[in-house]
Amino acid sequence: MASLFSSHCLTQLSAITSINGFQFRALDLKQDLPTLQSWFNQEYAQFWGMQGLNLAAIENLMAATQHKFALMGEWQGKSLFMVELYDPAHDEIGHHYRVVPGDCGMHLIIAPPDGSPISGLSFKVMDAIAQLVLEKLAFNRLVVEPDQLNSKIHHLNSRVGIRYEKAIQLSTKAAYLGFCTAAERQLASSTPSSMGLAQPNPALPTLAKQDLASPSLTKPSLTKPSSLAAPVTSPMTLSTL
Numbered sequence: 447m448a449s450l451f452s453s454h455c456l457t458q459l460s461a462i463t464s465i466n467g468f469q470f471r472a473l474d475l476k477q478d479l480p481t482l483q484s485w486f487n488q489e490y491a492q493f494w495g496m497q498g499l500n501l502a503a504i505e506n507l508m509a510a511t512q513h514k515f516a517l518m519g520e521w522q523g524k525s526l527f528m529v530e531l532y533d534p535a536h537d538e539i540g541h542h543y544r545v546v547p548g549d550c551g552m553h554l555i556i557a558p559p560d561g562s563p564i565s566g567l568s569f570k571v572m573d574a575i576a577q578l579v580l581e582k583l584a585f586n587r588l589v590v591e592p593d594q595l596n597s598k599i600h601h602l603n604s605r606v607g608i609r610y611e612k613a614i615q616l617s618t619k620a621a622y623l624g625f626c627t628a629a630e631r632q633l634a635s636s637t638p639s640s641m642g643l644a645q646p647n648p649a650l651p652t653l654a655k656q657d658l659a660s661p662s663l664t665k666p667s668l669t670k671p672s673s674l675a676a677p678v679t680s681p682m683t684l685s686t687l
């Protein structure tokens with residue numbers, strides 16, 4: 447993996463990197479594939495679009511390349527989440543905004559609950575990933591493109607400090623394009639909250655069905671619209687992702 451993106455990330459990480467009690471390690475395709483397959487087949491994992499795939503298909507999709515790789519996150523000795531980091535310049539998302547050096551794309555899936563749900567654990571996972579990307583790996587911006595229908599992740603993104611700039615149409619989904627810098631994450635973490643909820647933010651625009659299919663959403667935009675905050679919904683627990 448001679449890619450500047452992958453080699454930069456992997457050389458910055460030790461065999462196991464610990465952040466806030468979570469241990470990050472490189473995804474082991476042979477060891478972790480059965481676990482990932484079970485996660486991808488959960489109802490909440492529909493937004494990954496990998497339900498019903500066999501192990502060979504998952505291995506092909508999750509194998510590290512020059513421009514992306516995945517890490518497994520462990521907590522209390524068990525696999526809890528998988529995060530895929532990628533270079534937006536070599537991804538479809540790069541056609542929808544002007545990629546700059548220091549951008550890092552991210553995809554996340556969290557394990558289904560094992561026992562009683564632990565309130566706030568999903569947020570702690572997301573915050574640890576933001577720290578990994580923006581501090582440990584020293585990227586300038588975390589880039590996300592969540593499905594517009596995934597309302598629970600919008601709340602989680604808002605709490606971490608991710609702000610949405612616009613709606614976009616990808617080949618597999620209608621999404622929101624969002625960014626977070628280290629300063630924005632710090633600001634979000636220092637903002638007072640009530641009962642574990644982020645402070646109210648302007649809601650994202652409601653898009654009509656014809657708007658989602660509009661050709662204007664499929665073209666890159668070189669202008670920077672005003673930032674949109676993710677809407678606040680309900681408190682997050684591990685069971686709601």
